[in-house]
Amino acid sequence: MPEPSGDICVLLELIAKSLVDSPDEVFVEKFDDGVIELEVAETDVGKVIGRQGRTARALRALLVAAGHRARKRYQLEIIE
Numbered sequence: 712m713p714e715p716s717g718d719i720c721v722l723l724e725l726i727a728k729s730l731v732d733s734p735d736e737v738f739v740e741k742f743d744d745g746v747i748e749l750e751v752a753e754t755d756v757g758k759v760i761g762r763q764g765r766t767a768r769a770l771r772a773l774l775v776a777a778g779h780r781a782r783k784r785y786q787l788e789i790i791e
Contacts, residue, residue: 719777719785723749723770730766731755745783747774750790759789 720739727749728734736752749770751759760767767789774785 719774719781720747722777723747723773723787726770726773727751727759730758732758745778746786746788748788748790753791756789756791 720741724737724739727737727739731737731751733752733755736750736755738748738750740748740750742748749759758766759770761769767787771787774787778785
């Protein structure tokens, strides 16, 4: 079975770019320990986190679902 982690990073990047005002400043990096860092412009952090953290919670739920399918555990860190 192919490694789906590259696909989840591409999906996360696509979603983040559609949310922010500066899509050129969106970077997604996956580390070996399952941590996925989402880096956005300082002015766009609020848009990625959302009201009361709803958007960030939805992104994390997406990673949990993808991790369940791949039998891995992913953790999202949002960096400005």
